[in-house]
Amino acid sequence: MPPFDLPEGDPFGPHNLPYGVFSVGEQADRTVGVRLGDHVLDAGAAAHALGSPYATLLARPSLNPLLAAGRTTWSDVRRALTAWVTVPSHQSAVQEFLHPLSSVTLHLPFEVADYVDFYASENHARNVGHIFRPDAADSLTPNWKHLPIGYHGRSGTVVVSGTDVVRPSGQRKAPSDTEPVFGPSVRLDIEAEVGFVVGVPSVMGSPVALGDFREHVFGLCLLNDWSARDIQAWEYVPLGPFLGKSFATSVSAWITPLDALEEARVAPPERTHELLPYLDDSASGDGPGGYDLRISVSINGHLVSEPPFSTMYWTAAQQLAHMTVNGASLRTGDLYGSGTVSGPSEHERGSLLELTWNGRDTLELPDGKRTFLEDGDVVTLSAWAPGPDGVRVGLGEVTGRVAAGEQPL
Template identity: 55%
Template sequence: MITWVEGAAGSPYDIDNLPYAVVSTDATPARLGARIGDRVLDLGAAARTLRPAWAPLLDVAALNPLMAAGPRTWDEVRSWVVELLTDPALRDRVTLLGVDEVTTSLPFEVADYVDYYASEHHATNVGRIFRPDGDALLPNWKHLPVGYHGRAGSIVVSGTAVHRPAGQRKAPADDAPTYGPSLRLDIEAELGFVVGRSLPLGERVGTAELADTVFGVTGVNDWSARDLQAWEYVPLGPNLAKSFATSVSAWVTPLAALAAARVDVPGQEVAVLPYLQESGPNGVPSGYDVDVEVELNGVVVARPPYRTMYWSPAQMLAHLTVNGASLRVGDFFASGTISGPEQDQRGSFLELSWGGREPFAVGEEQRTFLEDGDEVVLRYSAPGALGGRIGLGEVRGRILPTR
């Protein structure tokens, strides 16, 4: 497969990638596009002229209709896009837009949102920071993927500025809580999974059904107010500390594009219940070899590796519905903070600064938590089918003062 699009071959957005986004211009309304190199294939226009039957799926301002059409249609559309971009005879029949010429918006209508806590390294670090004299991991952690329900209405597309949240906070030495802007605002570098399948109440998804259920992946920054979280999370977990904003990439990479990135997850030494058992290619759960780059104000401060995660995407999905909870097209679940075993692989500033006690270098500055005006960029990449690395987009956000 060789694309005729100039400059795309060998780039992170070659023909083996083809992520989707919702794009618009000053002259055209929002519709779906597929990225190839530094160009965007106008899928809405292509469907109108070449495949009118697919116009209701592609000439629309969200991925939900395409996702609802099911895995067979996902594959057919992807094969058609490959054909459009590799057959020179079709180059004059499609419209390409520059990536810098289009405006992107939230790529799918979010139904429900669940955020997991799937990294053993992250969970262990957090346990050691907050419970230095106790067990780093709580007894349930290796028996089930721990998670919380987030606020779907607070999910925003990359590039959206985030106002510093305010709420109750109480330092250990304070006699009573106070109200005000968060003083310990943090990031969490995560990978998100977009569900393209509906399932009624009472049914369940098995670990073997990941490819038929998850349409694609996207980068995630689960902004977190650590001081609000420390005061509110006992006994029911995160609420206002995380519900003010969660940023996702404008581009959704089809799960099919990550076939070459599949890897075994690190050993799960504790036996899990049957519904969480997964037989990957080597008889063990499968994850993805996705690298993340965390940039603060133009300086890379960490490189978390998703391949080190303890719980697999299929296990998180199976746990999501094991109680009979329904699924809807547009449901979204995220991995939780991605952290590796090394200090420069920590995916949150809480860990990088060890609870704010050990500042980390950002150029010539020493930093702990986010300050107003800071800009965070998360970038993602993975092995592609053509031997190079594919780009999974970026998640960008700047911190504004509390309203």
Template identity: 60%
Template sequence: MTWLDLAADDPFGVHNLPYGAFDPGDGSRRLGARIGGQVLDLAALERVGLVEAHSTLQATTLNPFLALGRPYWTAVRDRLTELLTDPAFRDRIQPLLLPLAEVTPQLPFEVGDYVDFYSSLTHATNLGRLFRPGAEPLLPNWRHLPIGYHGRAGTVVVSGTDIVRPSGQRKPPDADAPTFGPSRCLDIEAEVGFVVGAASSLGRPLTTKDFHEYVFGVVLVNDWSARDLQAWEYQPLGPFLGKSFATSVSAWVVPLDALASARVPAPQQSPLVLPYLADERIGYDIRIEVVWDGTVVSRPPFSGLYWTPAQQLAHLTANGASVRPGDLYASGTVSGRERDQVGSFIELTWGGAEPVTLADGRTRTFVEDGDTVTLTATAPGPDGTVVGFGEVVGRILPAVS
């Protein structure tokens, strides 16, 4: 029990303690841990000797701390828990707490590499039916390996960053030739992202058993997608300009240790996977909510993901590719079996054929200029608590003319 005045059901209680970066109002960047509606200044905490992390908490991003590895992640988390639960530390800690409303969240880590997977069976089936009508929805390789693509790390942005509508080539099926202009089918993808901490060696693949030692924590991801650009360009090499213009992530990285109570059995796989992908079939009960201009339109369940985060990490490095602190890999769109559980608007409106009516009476097929999309999520915590992930907010600005 913390000595802070927090509600028992606060999703950012001492059982969570997600890490992030923030601007306290003077243009600088500091590292912090969120507790309730406040941010604990980790740089100041280390300067006064209340925590030891080899000065990595003095950095402006989490990357140096991530590089320390699992023993330090656990030790610092245990120490923060002690400082926030033992009343003996109250007078020394309180001056280091800043109101969340008075700081500006920053991108919490420098993204080294970004990989996006395609791991929801329902989502892959839905898009197969939309993109390849009349054909088998799943391509022959889908059940044998986690499909993914290498994204653009430089356009990963923190929640709250406005998104400029992308332009590119698009060619409707009934057109004779492509045209260039702003995307007319701008979409979202509700995903869960995994932040790599420890580095691996080039040429040494990781196994599914390495997941807990190499992955530090979890963020929410909105992988913005220009579906008309994507449909024209994606064959034969896959996503490119339809994806690379922006990917939004939440400001707070929830430590993997905070999600121990959210572990659930993952769906069984058929056919059996190759030995390097065999795992314990452990997923996470993360419940996402998608809000479109103030209207809840979907609640995708992450627990049903076909390919687990451990399998994704193993496949990502199976060819000997290395990972480094700050690498990010995302689950791909999370979609459940029901229409109100899908994680993209192309599924929600079935390619635009079935518009959604918002609470104020407006109808939508894809995201329009001025629209705001917000993703939030929670997971079960210990002893009946709830773990919060914060939010991913993005507002669409018109294309640059």
């Protein structure tokens, strides 16, 4: 089938056009690509052929220059790309720059600056509270309904989909152990998340307001924040996650621009506590701040969960506002994760910690039972969002295989 003749309802049609970075064959050169169906358009080469002023911006080995260019440029480039793949005269000019997806290598699409991970799902937070504080009067911590809780992660270990994840080693101490031991994690877990990619930086000392979210954030991607629960449990008091999180965070190869997700915008869950002004989005003039994203989690090809992103209590705009309210600056390529996405039902939980209730219950898979991940397991997150005229917007997938770790010294 010719690359422009897409099946009806293709989730990667002209209404989507997510961005990535790819290379062809053995050549080392990487360049910006845009997905159309099962093909990738060399955006820089197409722009050059059509005399676009954005040719230099798009013929780069990373999305960072485009991210930094700002919202006006993002919109202009998107309009141009849409015309190139839908107007017949442009199609004939750019067809030679379309490559089958199966023939290219996809790379980490942007240079990650800083990485922050949040804890924005009330369902997830309540489940974790019930697991670890079963006798508490409230499963949420006292601050949870007042601010988006988060921690600063490690940007250097953010990897693209398809990269193996080596089982980490570290200290752990089970309740029955008298002393900590060192070795590979035995409670390796996933966290089904959505990542938001910052384009335009901000000035240190100047917080980013709720209404400026779309001036700074370019788009989103799927994100799996791998977690070594046994290492995390021993180390996190009193300063929070460290080695139990920093060994790997996987992101999808495609960044979906926010402009492709207008039909997916929804109101977040009803607020139960009055918010301070910098987080109060009750009278936002920018429309609803939530996104209706339908996520699927599979292990070794078997569907285990379908977390709904529309249930997230804290929105991406609120997270950005809180992340900068102390004057912290944004940099091009900053990435922040939503935190584990979990819905109200058991089949909507976004981590094995919840699905197995901290290992108490087994997860039945065709190839055997699981409580946490085993070496060789392949985890895949995929997702879609509602698009125009009932068409789906595909968000691609993020996949990682667990590789055995090195034996401890």
